[in-house]
Amino acid sequence: MTSSELSPAERFSASRTRTRTPQLQAFRSRLSFGLDAFQIAACEVVEEGRSVLVAAPTGAGKTLVAEFAIHLAMQDPRDKVFYTAPMKALSNQKYQELVAEYGAGEVGLLTGDTNVNSRARIVVMTTEVLRNMLYAGSDLLDDLRYVVLDEVHFLGDRFRGAVWEEVIIHLPLDVRLVSLSATVSNAEEFGDWLQAVRGETDVIVSEERPVPLQQHVLVGSKYLDLFDSSGKAATNRVNPELVRAAS
Known part of the structure; x- marks a missing residue:
């Protein structure tokens, strides 16, 4: 969103933030990401x-x-x-x-x-x-x-x-x-x-997880999912293939 798309209240808030935290603005200007x-x-x-x-x-x-x-x-x-x-x-x-x-x-x-x-x-x-x-x-x-x-x-x-x-x-x-x-x-x-x-x-x-958490188990030379991923949605059921390989 460009500054022209901000409301007057949003522009005022952004200006006040820049005044209050000038070092943060300088630090952000060095970064290649938001x-x-x-x-x-x-x-x-x-x-x-x-x-x-x-x-x-x-x-x-x-x-x-x-x-x-x-x-x-x-x-x-x-x-x-x-x-x-x-x-x-x-x-x-x-x-x-x-x-x-x-x-x-x-x-x-x-x-x-x-x-x-x-x-x-x-x-x-x-x-x-x-x-x-x-x-x-x-x-x-x-x-x-x-x-x-x-x-x-x-x-x-x-x-x-x-x-x-x-x-x-x-x-x-x-x-x-x-x-x-x-x-x-x-x-x-x-x-x-x-x-x-x-x-x-x-x-x-912050509870947002940008990097997905995936759990695996190495059994012998096979690298298997810990949980069953055969369905469309993730479940808490242990992967049947893992159970068979470990038994």
Whole structure:
């Protein structure tokens, strides 16, 4: 829809949004694709200075909100941003992506057994590393503006969840959180707790799944659908061929 097709009220609303979130407009101008409504809403929250919990299916584009927080941090030479992930493999992957975007001099990596450019303005790390920094009173926390908690649903993990809880509780209150999850089932309740602990926190939920979820089972050398797909509509009945192959 072009601006000429918008009503006066819609044009006014769009103009007010551009004025309120100029960095989001600049960020969007760099992209070769449009943003979904939940991405726009979450980025607006971050630019307006609040924390955000984004709950959306795998493949929906939650990470873009984290990338916008990094973009914001890079606008002020005093600001830093930490990107945390629950596994070293995810941390290594995100480090390579950010190096490609911002250059090796601006990005660091801390995973316990790897220490690369720890004083960079963008540092990727496992969540345990950040927890240890907090307890040690590390000076690397100075000027920290944003923390991305990728896979934040790990807070409910029986063995490791306390790490996420400790990070959320002990981070300085002026640090804004960008919490991302595809599987958190109680987003509103979780958001209420974040609000109580961290202050201003918005919850953005999207239930649209742009990437279809298909489940398969490998039996011997055969790759079979988990559920029966012989009819016109999807069912919850286990694929009879799978039952025969597994028996």
